[in-house]
Amino acid sequence: MSHTLDVAYVAELARLELSPDEKRTFQLQLETIVNYVEKIGELDLAGIEPTLHGQALVNVFREDVVVPSLDRECVLANAPERNGFEFKLPKIVEDA
């Protein structure tokens, strides 16, 4: 397996602003870790199904019945900033 871990790119994807120091340290540490986890590349996995859940289950549903929502003041009390009954944000310039 070959990899090109670019910490700066990935951190931006993850919305984490890193200091130059953090970028350097993480780059080194994560390269070591990625090298280690690439151990799984040794195995022949042909025909093996992935395990995607903690326990094999299917068809767990809820019925379409309304239950009470949270108290709005309770919810907005946790908001870092509010505008009336909305969560306030910096002005959004639409992007794709």
Added chain:
Amino acid sequence: MDISTLTICDAAAELRKKTFSSVELTQAVLDAINKKDADLNAYLSVDAEGALLQAEAADAARSAGRDGDLLGIPVAVKDLINVAGQPCTCASKQLVGYVSPYDATVSAKLRQAGVVFAGRTNMDEFAMGSSTENSAFKVTRNPHDLTRVPGGSSGGSAAAVAGGEAIAALGTDTGGSIRQPASFCGCVGLKPSYGRVSRYGVTAFASSLDQVGPMTKTVEDAAVLLQALAGRDAHDGTTPDVPVPDYRAALRGGLKGMKIGLPKEYYIGGADHEVMACVRKAVDACAAAGAEIVEVSLPHTEYAIAVYYIVATAEASANLARFDGVRYGHRTANPGSVFDLYAKSRAEGLGTEVKRRIILGTYVLSSGYYDAYYGRAQKVRTLIRKDFAEAFKTCDALLTPVAPTAAYRIGEACDDPLKMYLGDIFTVPANLAGLCGISVPCGQTAAGLPVGMQLLGPAFGEGSILRAAYAYEQGVRA
């Protein structure tokens, strides 16, 4: 007698006899916290007023004729489980000021059982770590040696229970976070099978691995607490409708006739010789008590850490995206844009280990890498599950070390993340395979540090490991 050091079962017996009230018991626990926590740093917050009110209510209910094993018992809760009206910081600056508007299912169940919520315990931030040193707020100390770590990530819960600051506690275990601190602090820690206990309201680290479980002073207490927590939950679609047996009744089988497997991969090198000596002595004790000891093999063990750190970080990278400063939690001052709001709030709010794992998890899922990392890891996970399925064909439970070492010194292992990760080798496979596991004290090192042994059982086989653990514990005591 210092009643704060009682077990659940002993305290419940005294409450029934009216030797003391729940208010008195709760006050004793609060006093113990006041006295000891300056040293231990086990708690992040204590709700004395609320706890005493709940204790009063429990006493009133008892006077009115109600009874229950947990009625009026104070329990400490790891600070990532939501309890309505309480903080839930996950030991992160990101969640300072957040007040939970709802009960996790486990909280609701304990509330129903009449439990007193005494306080919230320290942990590695978002449960990422094995020493509780990754808490954004304080470093919890090991009650057996204050210069040492309590283990983690449920280190606060383990230290509170072992240090006489809690009758019992809840922890969570994604890769060993209940069992390893229990081993380091000398208490009992049970990680239920995946799906046995609801995760609803428990801040997610890795959704396909996380489980809540009891951290207690005895195996019997673990059974009692698990009884209250277990079962299908309509709010958690990963809890199957498997009947919950009577765990306390399951304790009484004895080791005679049980087949205990020793996975050979867990006994070759790796672990500290003092730890291995304790574990081997425990194996002998089990054999002496009538268990049949068999050797088994789990050939894919060497891949478990790699699989774990891919799967857990990938899931975490998505689970922790919500800590974005929009609806709750920390928000950076005067963000210039929404992008800024995210990137700066998260940079300020999240700690180094959390960032490291988010970046790793984001990377293994990013465009072009899914198949090589996440896709492959989930297939290797299948092989690990099959290893265990094979092993459980020839035995009822597996007996292994919990951690390669006893508690290490604070600051000792922090520098090298990979080295830290490798310390999870004995605990991680159970999470990957959805199994249950329990850590039970099995001796001490020459320096007087506790050592735990791990019993692993098949999915929903909690009864078997409780039975073996209880028999072992009683044998040692006798």
Added chain:
Amino acid sequence: MSKYLITIGLETHVQLKTNTKMFCGCSLKFGEEPNTNVCPVCLGYPGALPVMNREAVKLTVMSGLMLGCEISRLSTFDRKNYFYPDMSKDYQISQQARPLCLGGGVTIQTPAGPKRVRINHIHLEEDAAKINHYARFSGVDFNRCGTPLMEIVSEPDLSSPDEALAYVQALKQILVYAGVSDCNLEEGNLRCDVNISVRPEGQEQLGTRAEIKNMNTFKGIYAALEYEIARQLATVARGGVIVQETRRWEPDLGETQSMRSKENAHDYRYFPEPDLVPVALASEQIAAWKALLPELPSARRERMVAEYGIPEYDAGVLADAKENADFFEAAVRLCSPGLGKTVSNWFMTEVMRQLSVTGKTISECPLTPAALAELVELVDKRVINGPTAKELSAELFENGGMPGVLVAKRGLGQVSDSGALEGFVEQAIAANAKSVEDYRAGKKAAAGFLVGQVMKLSKGKADPQRVGILVAEKLARLA
């Protein structure tokens, strides 16, 4: 300039008609105060978990069955990761690897005849919150966050704005028919993203496509496509290159505009949602849901022609809206055989006229199928005459009730009794000697005037046909 081919594909997002959100029990009532229908799950609180709404799965499968899709026996959910303040968890639960429905299609009418538009797949996902933009900041309301959305992805089979519009309208008709969605565009129940490209005739490979978002009306879809086609053709004509990008329709400006997009904007890091287990559908389950499906509009049209003997045109108009067709069929079934065409006439003229005047739908009116059926019967049995029936129909439309009761109460039954009618005829002839003379002089139209006079004398209740015969007989005798 050489000829260019236009290729259009649509992603249609349809809000399903459930009571609650996709993963929590919050209500979906439209138009509530901001942030009132929210809970830990749809707000993305720490520890909250999604649990699948069974009804949302059922409605998606029913849609798939209506559209001729293959229903997946095992369907899974995935997390689509992206940071945006309208998605509370900062990932959207969607279906990438194994959607609920595969294949299928819709037939649309084009000037060149019927055309099959293929569907690639239908998947289920959750809707985002609503962001309101103000002068200096934005605000988020999470009421809509977590609404079940079905995304119907077409193949790029469409080649004009007219076809695209016909496709969306056909989809809407089918989905409303099936009762899976209200498809109310004003409430945002139906939203489209469009992929569009142009290529020179003879070129196999599709041109570079642009994706257009934010078209909330049929008019908007049409106008946006017209604009975008013209833009792409003009770009190509002056030797320019079409860039693959997302563009936004600005209805006020009447143009599409490029949306800035970050380099990594589309690295969604999909992975299987560990909190939701797969949906496994047994054939019995699918069959049970299939049994709940209504007839497709096209099948209904054909059946109504055959069953009731009504013209193709009438059947088409009636089948257009399910509730109209339901009303019509209920009324016909209460009438004597052979009255299909009469009922259809009444519905298409009187009832539809009143619907259009009042702007109501048939279900909002007090008129019942039984009342219409009785009215048609009363006319057919000559109990009342046409003009009386028309008056009654207006009244029934407004106030409800049964026509038979009104006729009896007000004595509106038409007078066919010869004795009484002859009296009126004689009265009319006596009073209008001039007309009689005109008739004798060969002005046959004078007879019509006399008939009118008789109707007047009977206060409109006379049977006009019978009166005609009596007047003719009388005049003949006088001659």
